Amino acid sequence: MTRSIRRTRVLKPGVAAAAALLALSACSSSSDDSSSAGSGTSEAAAPKLSGTVTVFAAASLKESFTTLGKQFEQQHPGTKVTFNFGGSDSLAASITSGAPADVFAAASTKTMAIVTDKEDAAGTPVTFVRNQLEIATAPGNPDKVSSLKDLTGPGLKVVLCDRTVPCGAAAQKVLDASHLKLTPVSYEQDVKSALTKVELKEVDAALVYKTDVKAAAGRVQGVEFPESAEAVNDYPITLLKNAPNATAAKAFVELVTSAEGHKVLTGDGFLKP
Structure with a gap:
């Protein structure tokens, strides 16, 4: 009876290490290629704006x-x-x-x-x-305006935005809610025009937005008033x-x-x- 013998090839330690290194390198290269391909796809999905x-x-x-x-x-x-x-x-x-x-x-x-x-x-x-309204006066508030009602005082020159624009509509809303009547020296077509009248000292005060007073950076002084909460835009x-x-x-x-x-x-x- 003939006995069959199975032979197993055993690699020397140095050869085994080299083979493992080659396999690892191949896997890494495959992973990098896959990552690069994914990155390219992502970039292609977001078109450059111009x-x-x-x-x-x-x-x-x-x-x-x-x-x-x-x-x-x-x-x-x-x-x-x-x-x-x-x-x-x-x-x-x-x-x-x-x-x-x-x-x-x-x-x-x-x-x-x-x-x-x-x-x-x-x-x-x-x-x-x-945005919310604020009273804009000249720096130092020379007319001592401290409330919305003060704008109705005799001799005080006040400017408002036209009622057709948001700042003018908001101003009219707070005046109506406060039962105050105010006759401005002019109605301006936008809030920056109203603010400029105060900056140039052509008027004593204006109803503008808080953001405009802040943007004027010291060229006007802001006076807050509680009634402004009635008309936040x-x-x-x-x-x-x-x-x-x-x-x-x-x-x-x-x-x-x-x-x-x-x-x-x-x-x-x-x-x-």
């Missing part, structure tokens, strides 16, 4: 949006953000008349409704901040339906509504929604 983003925004957003526009351009080389700041009502009218714009940020839901009612918004506008923002650069515009809206955007806006005195 071109101009045109933003129509309420005048009170000028400082904050200018800062955010520069941040956006730095984050996305090859893009440029241009702004049209003004009264929300006139901006809305321009948009519904066909003015080319990518984004609209209004100082009230009422003025945003001008755009949404015409179905010119792409989706539902989002409230990203709020919500600020909505939306991508527009016929946006010429919708992809980049959407990214700008995302920046404004992000934690990074809120940090800039609240730093300028806006309230969280």
Whole structure:
């Protein structure tokens, strides 16, 4: 009877180590290739932004949006953000008349409704901040204004925003709630124009937003008044339906509504929604 003998090949220690090293290297290379392929797929899924983003925004957003526009351009080389700041009502009218714009940020839901009612918004506008009125006087408050009622005093020259713009509508709302009648020397088309009258000392006081007093950086003095809580404005923002650069515009809206955007806006005195 013949007995079959199974032979097992035994590698010498040095040869075994070399074989193990080669196997490990092959696995590592395969893993790296897979990782690289996954990374390339991720980058391909996020297209590079370029071109101009045109933003129509309420005048009170000028400082904050200018800062955010520069941040956006730095984050996305090859893009440029241009702004049209003004009264929300006139901006809305321009948009519904066909003015080319990518984004609209209004100082009230009422003025945003001008755009949404015409179905010119792409989706539902989002409230990203709020704002509250404050009395602006000359530095040092020479007329000793300490309350809303003081603005009705004889001889005091006061300016208000036009009632058709959000700051003017808010001012009228607090005056009505306080049963006060105020006759201004003029009605201005946006809040920056009202503030400028105080800065130039053409008037003694104006009802503007807290953010505008802060932005004036010492050129005016702010006087808070409790009645301002009766008219806090919500600020909505939306991508527009016929946006010429919708992809980049959407990214700008995302920046404004992000934690990074809120940090800039609240730093300028806006309230969280």
